[in-house]
Amino acid sequence: MSDENIRKARTHVSQSEALIFERSSPGKRGSDLAPLDVPPADPRRDLGPDLVRDDVEGFPEVSEIEVIRHFTRLSTWNYAIDCGMYPLGSCTMKYNPRVNEYVARLEGLATEHPYQPLELSQGCLRILRDLEKALLAITGMDAVTIEPAAGAQGELTGLLLIHAYLQDTQGQPRKKVLIPDSAHGTNPASAALTGYEVQNIRSDASGQIDFDELRRLATEDVAALMLTNPNTLGVFEERMAEIAALLHERGALLYMDGANMNALAGVARPGDLGVDVMHLNLHKTFSTPHGGGGPGAGPVAVKQKLEPYLPVPVLAEDSEGGFRLEVVRPKSVGRVKAFGGNFGVLVRALAYILAYGPGIRQATEDAVLNANYIRKGLEGIYELPYASPSMHEVVFSDARQKKNEVSTIDIAKRLIDYGFHPYTTAFPLIVHGAMMIEPTESESKEECDLFIDALRSIAGEAATNPALVKSAPHTTRVGRLDEVAAARKPVLRWKA
Amino acid sequence: MRYLPKSDAERRAMLDAIGAKGVEDLFRSIPEGFRLQAPLRVPGPLAEAEIIDYFRQRASENSIGYASFLGAGVYRHWRSVVADSLLQRGEFLTAYTPYQAEISQGTLQWIFEFQTMACQLTGQEVANASMYDGSTALAEAALMAERITGRHRLVAARSLHPEYRQVLETYAQHAGLAIETCPYAASGRVNADALRAAVDHRTAAVVLQSPNFFGAIEQIPAAAEIAHAAGALLIVAVAEAASLGLLRPPAEADIVAMEGQSYGLPPSYGGPFVGVLATRQKFVRQMPGRLAGQTTDAAGRRGFCLTLATREQHIRREKATSNICTNQALCALAMTMHLTLLGRQGVRELAEQNLAKARYARLQLEKIPGVEPVFSAPTFNEFAIRLPRSVRMVNRDLLADKIVGPLPLGRFYPELTKCGLVCVTELTAREEIDRLAAALARILAIAGNGEPAAAARGATAREG
Numbered sequence: 001m002s003d004e005n006i007r008k009a010r011t012h013v014s015q016s017e018a019l020i021f022e023r024s025s026p027g028k029r030g031s032d033l034a035p036l037d038v039p040p041a042d043p044r045r046d047l048g049p050d051l052v053r054d055d056v057e058g059f060p061e062v063s064e065i066e067v068i069r070h071f072t073r074l075s076t077w078n079y080a081i082d083c084g085m086y087p088l089g090s091c092t093m094k095y096n097p098r099v100n101e102y103v104a105r106l107e108g109l110a111t112e113h114p115y116q117p118l119e120l121s122q123g124c125l126r127i128l129r130d131l132e133k134a135l136l137a138i139t140g141m142d143a144v145t146i147e148p149a150a151g152a153q154g155e156l157t158g159l160l161l162i163h164a165y166l167q168d169t170q171g172q173p174r175k176k177v178l179i180p181d182s183a184h185g186t187n188p189a190s191a192a193l194t195g196y197e198v199q200n201i202r203s204d205a206s207g208q209i210d211f212d213e214l215r216r217l218a219t220e221d222v223a224a225l226m227l228t229n230p231n232t233l234g235v236f237e238e239r240m241a242e243i244a245a246l247l248h249e250r251g252a253l254l255y256m257d258g259a260n261m262n263a264l265a266g267v268a269r270p271g272d273l274g275v276d277v278m279h280l281n282l283h284k285t286f287s288t289p290h291g292g293g294g295p296g297a298g299p300v301a302v303k304q305k306l307e308p309y310l311p312v313p314v315l316a317e318d319s320e321g322g323f324r325l326e327v328v329r330p331k332s333v334g335r336v337k338a339f340g341g342n343f344g345v346l347v348r349a350l351a352y353i354l355a356y357g358p359g360i361r362q363a364t365e366d367a368v369l370n371a372n373y374i375r376k377g378l379e380g381i382y383e384l385p386y387a388s389p390s391m392h393e394v395v396f397s398d399a400r401q402k403k404n405e406v407s408t409i410d411i412a413k414r415l416i417d418y419g420f421h422p423y424t425t426a427f428p429l430i431v432h433g434a435m436m437i438e439p440t441e442s443e444s445k446e447e448c449d450l451f452i453d454a455l456r457s458i459a460g461e462a463a464t465n466p467a468l469v470k471s472a473p474h475t476t477r478v479g480r481l482d483e484v485a486a487a488r489k490p491v492l493r494w495k496a
Numbered sequence: 497m498r499y500l501p502k503s504d505a506e507r508r509a510m511l512d513a514i515g516a517k518g519v520e521d522l523f524r525s526i527p528e529g530f531r532l533q534a535p536l537r538v539p540g541p542l543a544e545a546e547i548i549d550y551f552r553q554r555a556s557e558n559s560i561g562y563a564s565f566l567g568a569g570v571y572r573h574w575r576s577v578v579a580d581s582l583l584q585r586g587e588f589l590t591a592y593t594p595y596q597a598e599i600s601q602g603t604l605q606w607i608f609e610f611q612t613m614a615c616q617l618t619g620q621e622v623a624n625a626s627m628y629d630g631s632t633a634l635a636e637a638a639l640m641a642e643r644i645t646g647r648h649r650l651v652a653a654r655s656l657h658p659e660y661r662q663v664l665e666t667y668a669q670h671a672g673l674a675i676e677t678c679p680y681a682a683s684g685r686v687n688a689d690a691l692r693a694a695v696d697h698r699t700a701a702v703v704l705q706s707p708n709f710f711g712a713i714e715q716i717p718a719a720a721e722i723a724h725a726a727g728a729l730l731i732v733a734v735a736e737a738a739s740l741g742l743l744r745p746p747a748e749a750d751i752v753a754m755e756g757q758s759y760g761l762p763p764s765y766g767g768p769f770v771g772v773l774a775t776r777q778k779f780v781r782q783m784p785g786r787l788a789g790q791t792t793d794a795a796g797r798r799g800f801c802l803t804l805a806t807r808e809q810h811i812r813r814e815k816a817t818s819n820i821c822t823n824q825a826l827c828a829l830a831m832t833m834h835l836t837l838l839g840r841q842g843v844r845e846l847a848e849q850n851l852a853k854a855r856y857a858r859l860q861l862e863k864i865p866g867v868e869p870v871f872s873a874p875t876f877n878e879f880a881i882r883l884p885r886s887v888r889m890v891n892r893d894l895l896a897d898k899i900v901g902p903l904p905l906g907r908f909y910p911e912l913t914k915c916g917l918v919c920v921t922e923l924t925a926r927e928e929i930d931r932l933a934a935a936l937a938r939i940l941a942i943a944g945n946g947e948p949a950a951a952a953r954g955a956t957a958r959e960g
Contacts, residue, residue: 017605020609020836024839031837033846034922036849036852043742043847047713047743053740055840055844057616059835060839061839062839071582071606072585074605075585075588076587077599078587078588079599088592093592095499106551106552107560108555108556112765113564113763115568115903116559119895127554134539137536150823153819155819156819184810185808185821188814235525238527240530241530267532268526268531268532269532289589291591291827292591292607293594293825294824296822311666337663338629339659339767342767342768344764344765354542355544357538357539357540357542359497363500366502376515389524389525391522391523412596445506477601478598478798481792481799481801483803485791487806490803491790492803493612493621
């Protein structure tokens, strides 16, 4: 492609690579085990013929170099943070420091078994303690569990805590959870898993929760409000403390979805704003790698009154500075995952926090600076449905481009040709044709400028040559895929 | 700060472009009283070298230098440096969920390969792109069974991993799903008569683990018959995936929930691991989690995309099959790479080595006077032994020999206080097994002679 407006990217050769099963040929192998130093087994004799399989049919047979090339070629078909800006709103795709990968793999950390004796686990437990203390300092909360494996499991845990607390102190868990119409889909799904009925609550003209509506809906049936702050429009809920006070007055609790904590770390603390329970996404704010979809970690921080209900085990410190794991906690909501938290992810998050120290505030400031800089650069070009100040992300819409039948998804796909990952499309649901942009602090001024130039150029194309935008991307290995066919007749595995 | 790509001059220029006097202008929507005035009280900033020092120091406070016989759902297996180096390619490590298929074909294709291998291993027809771990995969399988059958009771074997059982209880409690426990027989397997008696027309699913928590390999076809006769589903949990290199796959099960940690993931003090959820084709629309499917673009080129998303929370919200969003993708990739390296021959050899080593260990340990087998059913790489003393006390003595002994079963089963679960993998050297046998013989002999164990321990305990 010879488009002079595209400064960040050029096309290049992309190697083809079949499925690993199609590359297989009998008798090849990619690894050897060390020879056995005990007498060999005879599975059929030792276990009986009924319990033994012949073979794992269809498994690949390839050599080591073929394994290397297979996965290396596949990797080159991906976009990644290491390639450039990944401005997915509400996903916080920031730099993943390499030292974090290194320390998570150390012998003595990666090698440790969750059931080994406590006296041989003090190093692991001290890491968890140091992380817990740092998370409490950042959130302003009183206690934390690091057990949940991801944000959604954190939500589930937080709601279980609310359920248990209300049951215990009010004799009933109440029936409903209030969730703003701008919330992530995990919020209502987690509420449903906890047996709560979901009551949606609308946003007002400023993009914040409608306080009068809240006053009306916060009845004695309501267990909690789940609020993301800043919300998914990137707007800070300015009446947060009043909201908390209203809920508390009505005997309900305030849950904060911490997905957007990257706008607050070091600047403001949810604990000070009246939040009772919140989760953090360590794979967002605290830079643990997304890895193509996970793993994550979703610690849940609470105020003291909810501490007795935390999932087991709970980390405790004895007077001599030793650590132990408490498993007998009569009021606990139970266990949400076997073997404790995603320790390897927690190690990476602590390494991230240690690298910044109190300077984490600078990261937050840069994230908010980048979002506002991009907002300024695109104002007047794209429709800004809410004029409220932006924090770490900004939401535009495709309203102007829609006149030429160019939609947010088309603009997003065209961004790929310019060398960028798309922003989040069509979310939050309250903005029709949403373009949700979160640059994070990891982008330089130069990368932000290139991104602004790209989106301005695409707006021009949408006006003069909409077909070019609507048929994008033009430079990728495959074009837009037939998702309808994929869902109508699902092919979910290879077969010989 | 090395992670932040801006000079102060650039920050100033950006603020000027925005028309902001200072960065504090950008936070004006946070009421002033709630803006932090003092720096956060967190340690740091640390240079890269200091971060490494901190974690090396922590690592030295753990179990380096000890031989370990712990398994119970977390296994120490060989991991290739090939997989680990590929895994650290930034294009895998630092990519997001592959919603934008055109620039995520790498991730989508390996997920498709992962789903295929998960089916091949488990004997099932369809598998998703991963769950958090084996325990949550099992909990989701139970909720799935409730949706499929419209029934609200589970019959779960007591030999199911106790922590899986706890997680199952956590998830089941608000889904109106009652859990009845089925005892184990003298063989260590589920008590088939009790199972038959417990299952009826109200049962949504029978839940078994194989090999179960005691290491005993269950008879899946027989359990399936009992479940299916009552119109219930059979859910099989697999906590030791390496066993499927030689064990007959649980093909008769309706849902398989597996922990894949054994293939390519370190124990890492409990996570991150990888949950595998596999089932029959006809249940695919009741599955939780992401699925990658094959399709084509307008030019007819093969490609992959996420599919059947109408099951998921970002589309269906409170009506979704689950709240799961983030999964364990990178761990699933580690498993895919590792299985590819092992290949058809390697998975079998790995399993056979485990069987051989465990058999050797069992023979050595059961030779020791006072050490007896607890159960009679065939086992894979774990087995239970009964000691004449509390396993906890014996383990305390073993630490002096730099050995982490068997898992005390009394921790979860009060009736089995003198029983321990021994795990031996291909990485356990014969010399370590011999050392365990010798130390155990010595400790039990001393205790048998009536000397207080503490005195016997005294001389060497400090070194441990």
